[in-house]
Structures are given as C-alpha cells and as structure tokens.
Amino acid sequence: MSTLAVRVTGLHKHYGPKRAVDGLDLEVEQGEIFAVLGPNGAGKTTTVEILEGFRRRDAGEVSVLGEDPQRAGRAWRSRIGVVLQDVDDHAELSVHELVHHFARYYPGARDADEVIAAVGLTEKARTRTRQLSGGQRRRLDVALGIVGRPELLFLDEPTTGFDPEARRSFWDLVAGLRDEGTTILLTTHYLDEAEHLADRCAVVRDGRVVAMDAPARLGGRASRHALVRWQTPEGPREEVTEAPTALVARLAAALAPDGGEVPGLEVRRPTLEDVYLSLIGEQGADIDLEEVSR
Amino acid sequence: MSTATRPAAATTRRPATATLPSALRLGLARTSLEIREFFRERDAVVFVFAYPIIMLAIFATVFGQDGARVGPGEGVPFAQYFLPGMVATGVLLSSFQNLAISISVERDEGRLKRLRATPMPASAYFLGKVGSMLVTCVVQTALLLAVGAVLFDVTLPDDPGRWWTFAWVFALGTGSGAICGVAFSSIPRSGRSASAVVIPVAIVLQFISGVFFTFGDLPAWMQQVASLFPLKWMAQGMRSVFLPDAAAALEPSGSWQHGATAAVLVAYLVVGLVVGVRTFRWRRRDDG
Structure with missing residues (x-):
C-alpha cells in the first residue's frame, strides 16, 4: 500500500437527507496525475475537501500520504499543497511578498522566485494582488500551492477562466511537476484537460465512482x-x-x-x-x- | 501513460531532518506582513489614525468655546476631558473594529481557507493579528497624545503610578477589543457587509460610553447600558490617568472604580476567547 498517495474506501458524507458522498472508493498512485470528473453536485468537491482535511467524513476509510486527514497535523500539511478554486485575494500585498511569505511556512520550500517564474508571474512580481487579473490571481494560487514542494498537490478546477494559451502553459507546468515526482489530484470540468494531463481519471456520479481508468480506456x-x-x-x-x-x-x-x-x-x-x-x-x-x- | 515507471521522486522528497518553523517565528513573520498590508490600505490608515484626533479637535472646540470647562470649581478644559475618551475610542477602532472587518474580508475572499491548508499554525495567525494591532494602537495613541499635548495644551501625567494605570487599561483594552473583534468577525454574512455591520456597533458604543459627552451628563439608563460594554470602562480608566483626582467626582459613582474596570475588561477577554474559539470559522458560512 506504500505506493498509494491516496486511498479511500467506502466514503460517506451526508448533509441531512442528502447523500453528497455515498460509498466512494478511490486509489491514487504516487507520481500520477489523477483527474476526478463529474457534474456539479456529484460529490467531487466534498470528497476532495475531505481528503484535504477541510471536512469531516461520516463513514469510510481515508488515507492521504499514509495519514488520516481528519487527525493529521502540521507535518502532514507541509507535505500537501492545495490550490482552491474559490480564493479571490484582493490584498495590498505583492506576488513577491506573498510567495516568499508562504515559503516560510514550509521546511524545505522551493525557491520562491523560481516558483513565480514557473507560473509566469515574474513580470507581475511587484504587483499587488488587488491589481491582478482573474487568471493571474489563479496562477498566484498555484504558486502558493506548490511553493512548499508538496508530495501531493490538489488542484481544484485550476484553469477556469484561462485563455487557451495560458491553459497550455499551465498544463506544461503541471506535467513538469509530475515529472519531478509530485502526485497530482485534479478536479476539472474540462474533458480536454483530463485527456491531456491525466494518467488516470475517475468519473463521479451521485457520490460514487462509476468508472476509473486511463482516459483512453475509460468506460x-x-x-x-x-x-x-x-x-x-x-x-x-x-x-x-x-x-x-x-x-x-x-x-x-x-x-x-x-x-x-x-x-x-x-x-x-x-x-x-x-x-x-x-x-x-x-x-x-x-x-x-x-x-x-x- | 503508465504509472509504473515513474522516476524516483527525488526532488519532491525533503531531508527527514527538516523541521517545521516555530509558531512564534511565523507569528512574527505574519505580524510584519499584516503591518505592511495595513499601512498600504490608505483609507483605513487615515481613518484609524486621524479619526480620534479629528474627533478630539471637534468636540474640544465645540464644547470648549469661550474657555468653558468641565466640572465644578476650576474644572478641567474640555480637550483634557475628552482626550482619555479618544484614546479609548482609538483602541476600540484599531482592535475591535479593524479586526472584525479585516478577518471577515479575509474569510470572504477565501484567504483564511487558503491559510488553513498550509502548515501555518492557527496560533501564528492570531499572533500576527494581535501583534500588528498592538503596533497600530501604540502608534495611534502616541500620535493622539502628542497632538493633544502640543495643539490642545493637554497636560500629560508625570507620575509613574498613573502611567502604570495607563499600561494595564491599555493592555486589557486592546486585548479584549482584539478578542471580541475576532469573535465578532463571524457575524457579518460577507466581507462586503462587514463594515456595515461592525461600524454602527462601534459608533453607538462611542456615543453611549461617554467618549463624545461628559459621561455623568448622560441619562442614567444610558449609563447603565454602557456599563455592560468595555468601552465605557476603558474610557473611565483612561480618565483616571489624564484627569486630576478631583474629577472623580464627575463620575456617576464618584470614584474611578479601578477594580470594576479590570474585572469587566478581563471578563470580556475570557468570554470573548471562549466564544471566539468555539465560533471561529476558516471558511465562509455558505461553504459548509
């Protein structure tokens, strides 16, 4: 089991009568890009937020990098990176300041300037986040998510609002992280994104995985x-x-x-x-x- | 496409000896970041620093026309009487109001949730908030005292006993204000509504707590309502520092009530802490 980055068995999460996650099983191997696909309300976000340690589960077994996210502490959080989709940072701090500041949270962080360059924000390094465009703000989030050199990176709808060129260069960045050994768990609405990036993907429907395979063999x-x-x-x-x-x-x-x-x-x-x-x-x-x- | 032949994850592994930075170090890093951010929000800076000074100027001028003074006998000049209230109101603004609004906005923008996903401990976040708040409070109070002394001829106390009173009232005032601000930040539904929800609370408290009027002149019921909130006690504690002993006669109780002041401020500190710890949210209310 040591080669699995994420292992989920029989996961349940209910909100009142609604079964948001209803017996979901998932296995993500170390070093792969794994995409979770599914319509809105299928339970993708709930599942990923349980794996990230944001939400508690009602039943089931969850192991992320060998630990239970519900009980894991700072050391575990220093090994994961999370890029959320709902951050809309309008602070008066510059890209440079934020990335350098977040780097201090981690032991063995990446070089902050290299991370800024990797997400293509070098020219905007001195710009305050308030003045960034939506796409640039998303790239800043990616920079903050990877600066700690995570072993496992969660990307939640990362390219929403990107133009085709920005998306291509983002895909190259993600593929590069995988080649360095980072495991990536990606949720996306874009099937071309999953097809291009993912080694394997799972389709979630009504809180369960209905198919799991390489994109070329899915279903x-x-x-x-x-x-x-x-x-x-x-x-x-x-x-x-x-x-x-x-x-x-x-x-x-x-x-x-x-x-x-x-x-x-x-x-x-x-x-x-x-x-x-x-x-x-x-x-x-x-x-x-x-x-x-x- | 196969996952079986990945190269060794050399660059992702870090040495096992690497240790997490301490909460104190990160708290200091956050303090400096928060201070930098605060001083760049120009409207907030102007408001927090200029408001108590402008209010002192207006009220001292209006009430002090033709050399009018507060109280029996020789009395005290209005500028002298209002200065302590303005010190207290400044502390309220930069602790309670500032934290309640800024944390709501950070929560609404998802910045708190993003922090929660990092190994930064919660204690470092709050250390940063308290540290930056203390720096603003000290700068703001120093400015106010300087302006009061230079422009309004307010005499500042010269005996250490009064400065000791100043120190503990200031410490308990900023502490309880900050903690109540953190707890209150969960009340506004969104970052945009935060100012609209928080500022009226601060304004009402200022009017009923004797910041803008001689507290003894307020109706008795209003004095009693004000006694339930910390601003009245902070203002009264500050008056005991800056007003002559004889001015204690102007207080409804006829004394400075240092014991009650400390008790109320500590009570707010403790209750605010308990409520704040239980209700603090890293995520938006609509985010589960």
Missing part, C-alpha cells in the same frame, strides 16, 4: 465500436463496426482499387466526452453509435 472506450463514414455517388454512407480496419480495407479495395483515396473517409471512436456523458447519464447526450447509424 471501455478503446474497445467500443467505431463509426466509419465515407462518400458514395449516391450520398454519404456510414457503418458501425467492431473491426474498422477490415472495413476500411474492404472499402479501399472496392472504391479505390488503384491505391487512391476512399472519398470522404472518416473513422470515429467515441470521444472522452461521449463516454463521460453516457457515464453520468446525461439525458439526450447519451450518444450510442448504434442509434446514430440506425
């Missing part, structure tokens, strides 16, 4: 039927198949015998979004390829 994605589409003189045709390669070979032989192209050829696997939406049971979004092709 049996890799083995799902593919949809092949092509053009004929009579109009577009499509076919659902378990063996798209064989079908394409047949089409090539029939429609492009001279080694040319099959007109309008398209092979589509279900996207992470298709799989995700079917897993969370979104009405009307349950894309079933058999249905699409009729």
Whole structure:
C-alpha cells in the first residue's frame, strides 16, 4: 500500500437527507496525475475537501500520504499543497511578498522566485494582488500551492477562466511537476484537460465512482465500436463496426482499387466526452453509435 | 501513460531532518506582513489614525468655546476631558473594529481557507493579528497624545503610578477589543457587509460610553447600558490617568472604580476567547 498517495474506501458524507458522498472508493498512485470528473453536485468537491482535511467524513476509510486527514497535523500539511478554486485575494500585498511569505511556512520550500517564474508571474512580481487579473490571481494560487514542494498537490478546477494559451502553459507546468515526482489530484470540468494531463481519471456520479481508468480506456472506450463514414455517388454512407480496419480495407479495395483515396473517409471512436456523458447519464447526450447509424 | 515507471521522486522528497518553523517565528513573520498590508490600505490608515484626533479637535472646540470647562470649581478644559475618551475610542477602532472587518474580508475572499491548508499554525495567525494591532494602537495613541499635548495644551501625567494605570487599561483594552473583534468577525454574512455591520456597533458604543459627552451628563439608563460594554470602562480608566483626582467626582459613582474596570475588561477577554474559539470559522458560512 506504500505506493498509494491516496486511498479511500467506502466514503460517506451526508448533509441531512442528502447523500453528497455515498460509498466512494478511490486509489491514487504516487507520481500520477489523477483527474476526478463529474457534474456539479456529484460529490467531487466534498470528497476532495475531505481528503484535504477541510471536512469531516461520516463513514469510510481515508488515507492521504499514509495519514488520516481528519487527525493529521502540521507535518502532514507541509507535505500537501492545495490550490482552491474559490480564493479571490484582493490584498495590498505583492506576488513577491506573498510567495516568499508562504515559503516560510514550509521546511524545505522551493525557491520562491523560481516558483513565480514557473507560473509566469515574474513580470507581475511587484504587483499587488488587488491589481491582478482573474487568471493571474489563479496562477498566484498555484504558486502558493506548490511553493512548499508538496508530495501531493490538489488542484481544484485550476484553469477556469484561462485563455487557451495560458491553459497550455499551465498544463506544461503541471506535467513538469509530475515529472519531478509530485502526485497530482485534479478536479476539472474540462474533458480536454483530463485527456491531456491525466494518467488516470475517475468519473463521479451521485457520490460514487462509476468508472476509473486511463482516459483512453475509460468506460471501455478503446474497445467500443467505431463509426466509419465515407462518400458514395449516391450520398454519404456510414457503418458501425467492431473491426474498422477490415472495413476500411474492404472499402479501399472496392472504391479505390488503384491505391487512391476512399472519398470522404472518416473513422470515429467515441470521444472522452461521449463516454463521460453516457457515464453520468446525461439525458439526450447519451450518444450510442448504434442509434446514430440506425 | 503508465504509472509504473515513474522516476524516483527525488526532488519532491525533503531531508527527514527538516523541521517545521516555530509558531512564534511565523507569528512574527505574519505580524510584519499584516503591518505592511495595513499601512498600504490608505483609507483605513487615515481613518484609524486621524479619526480620534479629528474627533478630539471637534468636540474640544465645540464644547470648549469661550474657555468653558468641565466640572465644578476650576474644572478641567474640555480637550483634557475628552482626550482619555479618544484614546479609548482609538483602541476600540484599531482592535475591535479593524479586526472584525479585516478577518471577515479575509474569510470572504477565501484567504483564511487558503491559510488553513498550509502548515501555518492557527496560533501564528492570531499572533500576527494581535501583534500588528498592538503596533497600530501604540502608534495611534502616541500620535493622539502628542497632538493633544502640543495643539490642545493637554497636560500629560508625570507620575509613574498613573502611567502604570495607563499600561494595564491599555493592555486589557486592546486585548479584549482584539478578542471580541475576532469573535465578532463571524457575524457579518460577507466581507462586503462587514463594515456595515461592525461600524454602527462601534459608533453607538462611542456615543453611549461617554467618549463624545461628559459621561455623568448622560441619562442614567444610558449609563447603565454602557456599563455592560468595555468601552465605557476603558474610557473611565483612561480618565483616571489624564484627569486630576478631583474629577472623580464627575463620575456617576464618584470614584474611578479601578477594580470594576479590570474585572469587566478581563471578563470580556475570557468570554470573548471562549466564544471566539468555539465560533471561529476558516471558511465562509455558505461553504459548509
């Protein structure tokens, strides 16, 4: 069990009659980026806040870096980093001052100026947080979350409000932290973010994990039927198949015998979004390829 | 994509010998950070430092027209009479009001929650609040006394006994004000409403506690209501420092009541501490 950064079994958290977390199981291995996906109200935030030690659980076993977050002390908190989504810091302190100050809380913190550079705020180091844009303020939060050199980093919806370029550079930063050995537990609404970053992800629905796997294999994605589409003189045709390669070979032989192209050829696997939406049971979004092709 | 072949987490591991910084050291670090932040909030700085001085100027001028004095016989000049009340009201502002508002705002902006996720101990946070509050209180009081002495000819006491009284009233006043401010910070629903909730409490207390009027001239019921709150006692304690002994006759009880003053301030300190420890929240009210 020593290779697990996070281990959760049978977690329950109820608010009155509402079962926010209802028998959730989760295992995060050391050194991986693990994404938790799920609609609002599925219990993601409650679960993560229990792991961060902000909330108490009603039942279940929780071990984070080998300790129970409910009882863990300062030494444990110095080994985790938390980037919250609901901080909106309008203080009169500069980025430089805050990051250097937070670095003092930890034994063996990272170099504060390097952290500021890593999140791309070097030019804003002397700017007071009040004057930062929303995206810059989020990056400051990330800097404060990683300055203590955490073994396990919690990122809660970290790129909300980022422009595409900022998001790309943020992804590079997170991947770099993973390569240094940091375990990362990420909650996100963006499936492209999970697909790009996560080694594994879990889909949470109604307070339980309904699927847990690498993004490419989630919900049996890799083995799902593919949809092949092509053009004929009579109009577009499509076919659902378990063996798209064989079908394409047949089409090539029939429609492009001279080694040319099959007109309008398209092979589509279900996207992470298709799989995700079917897993969370979104009405009307349950894309079933058999249905699409009729 | 595999998780099995990660390189050793060398850069994430720190030496096992690394120890956590002490609460005292972090408390000092937070004190200096809080002081820096406070002095950059220009409106708050102006308000906290100028308010008692401006109020002293206004009330001493209005009541002291044509050389009017307070009390029987020779009496005392109004500036002399009001100075102790202004010292007390300044302490109320920079301890109670300032902490109640600033902690509410920090909670609302999520800064308290963010701190809670770090290894900073809660004691360091409160040390920082108390330390920075003490620095502001001392600077503010020193300014007020200097202005009072230079511009309003207020005579400052020269015997150590009075300064000893000043010291313990000041210490208990700032202490109880700070602790009640921490406890009160949980009442406003949001950071934006904090000023609107906290400031009226401070203003009402100032009017009924004899800061702006001769306390003995207030209606008896108002004096009794004021006696339930610490500002009246702090102001009375400060009057015992800056007014001649004969002025004790102006107090409704006819004496300075040092014992009762200490008892009430200590009671607020203890009750505020118990309530504050039980009700303090690192998270917003709507955040579970």
